[in-house]
Amino acid sequence: MKRQLPLLFVFLFGTFMVVQNFVPHENSERAKDFLNDWTIIIGIFALALGIWSLISVSIDKINKRKPNWEYAFVTLVGLVAMIFFGFTSNVSSSWWTYFASLIVLLIALWLLVQGILGFGAGATRSKEKFFAGIGLGLVFTLIAIFDKSWEFHFYTPEGLENTMFKNFFSNIMVPLQSTMFALLAFFISSASYRAFRARNLLASLLLIAALIVMLRFTPGPWGDLISKTSTWVMNVPNLAAQRAIVIGIGLGMVATALKVILGIERGYMGKG
Amino acid sequence: MFSVLKMKKYLGVFYLIALVVIYSTIAAQVPVDATAVVHPPAPVTGLTASDTDSDHGHSITVNWKPSTDDGGGANSVIGYRIMRSNSPEGPFDTVGIVPLGSKTFENSSSIEAGTTGFIPDDTNFYFRVDALTADPAVFSSSEGTGPVHSYGQWFNKGLYPVLWAVIIFTVLTVMFVSAAKKGKELYVRPLAGIEAVDDAIGRATEMGRPILYVFGLGTASDIATIASFTILSRVAKRVAEYQTSLIVPCYDPIVMAVAQDVVKTAYMDAGRPNDYKEDAVHFITNAQFAYVGAVNGIMLRELPATNIYMGKFFAESLMLAETGVVSGSIQIAGTDEIAQIPFFVVACDYTLIGEELFAASAYLGREPLLLGSLKAQDYAKAAVLVLALFGILAVNFAGDLGMAWLANFKELFKVID
Amino acid sequence: MELLGIWIGAILTLGIFSFLYKDNPVYKVTEAIFIGVSAGYYAIVYFFDSIYKKFWLGAVVAAEKDLMLYGGAVLGLLFLSRLYSKTSWIARWPLAFIVGATAGLYMMTYFVTNGMNQVASTISDVAQKSDLAGSSWAEVLGTYVILVGVVTGLIYFFFSKEHKGAFGAAAKVGIWFLMVTFGASFGYTVMSRMSLLIGRMDFLLGDWLRIIN
Numbered sequence: 001m002k003r004q005l006p007l008l009f010v011f012l013f014g015t016f017m018v019v020q021n022f023v024p025h026e027n028s029e030r031a032k033d034f035l036n037d038w039t040i041i042i043g044i045f046a047l048a049l050g051i052w053s054l055i056s057v058s059i060d061k062i063n064k065r066k067p068n069w070e071y072a073f074v075t076l077v078g079l080v081a082m083i084f085f086g087f088t089s090n091v092s093s094s095w096w097t098y099f100a101s102l103i104v105l106l107i108a109l110w111l112l113v114q115g116i117l118g119f120g121a122g123a124t125r126s127k128e129k130f131f132a133g134i135g136l137g138l139v140f141t142l143i144a145i146f147d148k149s150w151e152f153h154f155y156t157p158e159g160l161e162n163t164m165f166k167n168f169f170s171n172i173m174v175p176l177q178s179t180m181f182a183l184l185a186f187f188i189s190s191a192s193y194r195a196f197r198a199r200n201l202l203a204s205l206l207l208i209a210a211l212i213v214m215l216r217f218t219p220g221p222w223g224d225l226i227s228k229t230s231t232w233v234m235n236v237p238n239l240a241a242q243r244a245i246v247i248g249i250g251l252g253m254v255a256t257a258l259k260v261i262l263g264i265e266r267g268y269m270g271k272g
Numbered sequence: 273m274f275s276v277l278k279m280k281k282y283l284g285v286f287y288l289i290a291l292v293v294i295y296s297t298i299a300a301q302v303p304v305d306a307t308a309v310v311h312p313p314a315p316v317t318g319l320t321a322s323d324t325d326s327d328h329g330h331s332i333t334v335n336w337k338p339s340t341d342d343g344g345g346a347n348s349v350i351g352y353r354i355m356r357s358n359s360p361e362g363p364f365d366t367v368g369i370v371p372l373g374s375k376t377f378e379n380s381s382s383i384e385a386g387t388t389g390f391i392p393d394d395t396n397f398y399f400r401v402d403a404l405t406a407d408p409a410v411f412s413s414s415e416g417t418g419p420v421h422s423y424g425q426w427f428n429k430g431l432y433p434v435l436w437a438v439i440i441f442t443v444l445t446v447m448f449v450s451a452a453k454k455g456k457e458l459y460v461r462p463l464a465g466i467e468a469v470d471d472a473i474g475r476a477t478e479m480g481r482p483i484l485y486v487f488g489l490g491t492a493s494d495i496a497t498i499a500s501f502t503i504l505s506r507v508a509k510r511v512a513e514y515q516t517s518l519i520v521p522c523y524d525p526i527v528m529a530v531a532q533d534v535v536k537t538a539y540m541d542a543g544r545p546n547d548y549k550e551d552a553v554h555f556i557t558n559a560q561f562a563y564v565g566a567v568n569g570i571m572l573r574e575l576p577a578t579n580i581y582m583g584k585f586f587a588e589s590l591m592l593a594e595t596g597v598v599s600g601s602i603q604i605a606g607t608d609e610i611a612q613i614p615f616f617v618v619a620c621d622y623t624l625i626g627e628e629l630f631a632a633s634a635y636l637g638r639e640p641l642l643l644g645s646l647k648a649q650d651y652a653k654a655a656v657l658v659l660a661l662f663g664i665l666a667v668n669f670a671g672d673l674g675m676a677w678l679a680n681f682k683e684l685f686k687v688i689d
Numbered sequence: 690m691e692l693l694g695i696w697i698g699a700i701l702t703l704g705i706f707s708f709l710y711k712d713n714p715v716y717k718v719t720e721a722i723f724i725g726v727s728a729g730y731y732a733i734v735y736f737f738d739s740i741y742k743k744f745w746l747g748a749v750v751a752a753e754k755d756l757m758l759y760g761g762a763v764l765g766l767l768f769l770s771r772l773y774s775k776t777s778w779i780a781r782w783p784l785a786f787i788v789g790a791t792a793g794l795y796m797m798t799y800f801v802t803n804g805m806n807q808v809a810s811t812i813s814d815v816a817q818k819s820d821l822a823g824s825s826w827a828e829v830l831g832t833y834v835i836l837v838g839v840v841t842g843l844i845y846f847f848f849s850k851e852h853k854g855a856f857g858a859a860a861k862v863g864i865w866f867l868m869v870t871f872g873a874s875f876g877y878t879v880m881s882r883m884s885l886l887i888g889r890m891d892f893l894l895g896d897w898l899r900i901i902n
Contacts, residue, residue, distance in 0.1 A: 017793025050525025078725025240838020250803020
C-alpha cells in the first residue's frame with residue numbers, strides 16, 4: 001500500500017498529462033497550469049528539507065570534528081546571514097544594531113542546537129547551553145520587537161531590496177560564479193591537451209574537427225578555406241550526428257517516461 | 273479713357289487668367305494623375321465565419337473570396353479590414369487588418385477574461401470584411417455573416433499522427449514486455465560504460481576509497497534524472513554488497529529525498545540496512561557553481577576511486593570531469609545534454625552517449641521488463657529510419673509515379689501546436 | 690562601500706583561482722562562503738517567488754482566491770513528513786505527483802520535437818536540396834552526407850543487434866560522424882570559455898588593481 005498508492009498516482013497523473021496534450025480545451029490548459037503551480041509550491045517545501053540537510057551535515061561535521069570541520073562554521077554563518085538579510089531590512093543609517101542582532105541570533109541558534117543535540121547524546125553542559133540559547137533568543141526577540149532600527153518582513157518581499165542582501169549577491173555570489181565559470185578556460189585547455197594526443201582514428205577525427213572549428217576565425221591566406229570548411233563541418237556531418245543523437249534521446253526519454261507511467265520503472269520509489 | 277474694345281480685351285485676358293488660376297488650384301489638390309480617381313472596389317464574396325477548430329476556444333476564423341480588384345480588375349485593393357459586432361446591425365469594430373491577397377483571418381484571444389481583446393465563448397458575433405484602397409475613405413463592405421460563436425474542442429485533430437505514434441509505441445512496449453515476462457531471451461549488445469561499473473566498484477573496494485555519484489543539475493522532473501535513480505539503485509546495491517562507501521552530493525532537494533530512499537532501499541535489499549549512513553546522500557546548494565565547487569572539494573579531499581556522473585549536466589560537466597582526472601578517479605558519465613557529451617567523451621574513461629543513458633537501467637538490472645521496453649525503443653528507431661527513407665523516396669518520386677498525394681507524406685510528421 | 694565590494698570580489702576571485710594550484714585553506718574558505726551564501730540566497734528568492742507570489746498572493750490575500758493552490762500546499766506539507774523516519778513514506782505521494790505529471794508532459798513533448806519533427810526535417814532537407822536544378826552539386830552532396838550520417842548514427846544506437854558485418858560497418862561510420870560532431874562542439878565552445886577568463890582578468894586588472902583601462 002505504501003508503494004502501490006504512489007504508483008497509482010504516477011499512472012493517473014502521467015496519463016492525465018498525456019491525454020491533456022491532445023485536449024486543447026481551456027479547462028485542460030487550466031489543469032496543466034495548476035499542476036505546474038503545485039510542482040513549484042512543493043519545490044519550496046522540498047528546499048526547506050534541503051537546507052535542513054545542509055545544516056545537519058554541517059553541524060554533524062563540527063560536533064564530530066570531521067576533517068575540515070572548521071569551514072562548516074563559515075557555511076552556516078553565510079547561510080543564516082543571508083536568510084536574516086532576506087527577511088529583514090535596516091531602516092536607520094546605523095548598521096551596528098543590525099549586525100549586533102545578527103550576531104546574537106547566530107550565537108543563540110548555535111547554543112540551542114548544541115543544547116538539543118547534547119540532550120540526546122548525554123553530553124555535559126548541554127542544559128546550560130540550551131537555556132543560554134533560549135535566553136539569547138529572548139534577547140533577540142526583544143530587540144526585534146522594540147528596536148525600530150530594523151524590521152522583519154515575512155509577508156512582503158522587502159528583504160529582497162535589503163542593501164546587505166543585494167551587496168552579498170553582487171560582491172560575493174556574482175564574482176564567485178563568474179570566476180568558477182572562468183575556470184573553464186583552464187579546464188578546457190587541459191582537456192584539449194589530453195584529448196588531442198590522437199591515439200586512434202576516432203580521437204583523430206575528434207581532433208581534426210575541433211581544430212577546424214576552433215580556427216574558423218583565423219585571418220590570413222588559409223583563413224577563408226578553414227572558415228568554409230568549418231561551416232561545412234557544422235552544417236553537414238555535425239547536423240547529421242546531432243539529429244541522430246536527438247532522435248535517440250527522444251525515443252529514450254519517451255520509453256523511460258512510458259516505463260515510469262506504466263510502473264515498469266519504479267527504482268525511484270524506494271521501499272519500506 | 274478706355275475704349276469699349278480695349279475693355280473687352282482686358283476682360284477677356286482677366287477671364288483667361290482667372291480660369292488658369294482656378295484650374296491650377298484644383299489641379300494642386302488632385303493627385304498628379306488626375307485620371308486616377310479611386311472608385312470603391314468590388315467587395316469580397318463568399319464570406320463565412322466559424323469557430324476555429326482544434327483549439328481552446330475564444331477564436332473564430334473568418335474566410336472570404338478576395339475582391340476581384342485584388343491583383344486584377346482595377347487593382348485598387350491594398351488590404352482587408354475585418355469588422356466584428358455583437359449584432360447584425362452593428363456597430364462594427366475593427367478586429368484585424370490583413371494585406372492584399374489574404375483570404376482568411378483568425379480572430380482569437382487568450383482564455384483569461386479581462387485581457388485585451390478577450391473573446392467570450394458561446395457569445396454570438398457577426399462579421400463583415402471591408403476591401404480597402406489607398407484612400408481610407410474609399411472601401412467596400414461585404415455582406416455580413418453570423419451569428420457565430422466560439423467554443424473549445426476536446427481533441428486537437430492536428431495531433432492524429434502523434435496519437436497513432438503514441439498508441440503504436442505503447443503497444444510495442446507492452447508486447448515486448450509481455451514477451452519478456454514469458455521468459456523469451458532478449459539479446460542486447462554489450463555497452464562498455466555499463467560493463468565498467470562493476471569493475472569500477474570493485475576497484476574502489478580494493479583501494480578502500482569511496483564512490484562518488486553525481487546526479488548533476490537535474491530535478492526529479494527530468495527524465496534523465498529519473499533514469500539516473502534506477503542506475504543509482506543498482507550501483508548502491510553493489511556498493512552495499514562490497515561494503516564500500518558511497519557519497520551522493522545533491523543539487524536538488526527533491527532529488528536528495530528520492531536518492532536517500534533509493535540508497536536506503538538498496539542497502540536493505542543487499543541485506544545490510546545498518547551499513548546505510550544518513551549523511552551519504554546530502555544536499556549542498558542549488559546554485560550551479562557553488563555545487564560544482566563543493567563537489568570538486570569532495571573529489572580532492574575524499575579522493576573517490578570512482579566517479580559516476582549520470583543525469584543532466586551543463587557547463588560544469590568539464591569542471592567535474594577534469595577535477596576527477598586530477599584526483600585519479602575512474603570516471604563513467606552519461607547525459608542527455610548533447611552540448612556536454614563531448615566534454616565527457618574527452619575527459620572520462622567511459623561515456624554513455626544520449627540514449628545509452630536511458631538504456632543503462634535495463635543493462636544493469638537485466639530485468640526482462642526493462643529489456644523488453646528497450647526492444648520497443650529499437651523497433652521505434654527502425655520505424656523512424658524506414659519512415660524517413662520512405663518519405664524521401666515518396667517526395668522525390670511522387671510526381672513520376674503520378675501519386676501527388678505521396679508528395680505530402682512528410683506533412684504527416686509536421687506537428688505544430 | 691563600493692571599493693570594499695571590489696576588494697571582497699577580488700579576494701574571492703583569487704581564492705577560487707587558487708584551486709588551480711591545489712586544494713588549500715583559502716579555497717576551502719571561499720568554497721564554504723559560496724555554499725552558505727548561495728543556499729541562503731536561493732532559499733529567500735524561491736520562498737518569495739513560490740510561497741509569496743504564487744501561494745500567498747494567489748490563494749490567501751487575493752480577492753478571488755485560487756483554491757486549487759491549496760492542493761499544492763497540502764502536497765508540500767506532506768513532503769515534510771520525511772523529517773521523521775516513521776512517516777517518511779507519506780512523502781512518496783507528492784513525489785509520485787511530480788514524477789508522474791512530468792513524465793506524461795515530457796513524453797509528449799519529446800515525442801513531437803525529438804521524433805516527429807526530426808523525421809519531417811530529414812525528409813524536407815533531402816526533398817528540397819536533392820534537385821540539381823535548384824541547388825549546387827555541393828549542396829546536393831551535403832544533403833546525402835546528412836542522410837548517411839543520420840542513418841548510420843541511428844544504426845550505431847541499436848541495442849538489439851551486435852555490431853558485426855554490414856551492420857557493424859554502418860555503426861562504425863555512425864561513430865565517425867559522432868566523433869566529428871563532438872570535435873566540432875568542443876572547438877565551438879573553446880573561444881567562449883576563453884572570453885569568460887578575459888572577463889575575469891578585466892575585473893582583476895581593471896576594476897581592482899586599475900592597471901588597465
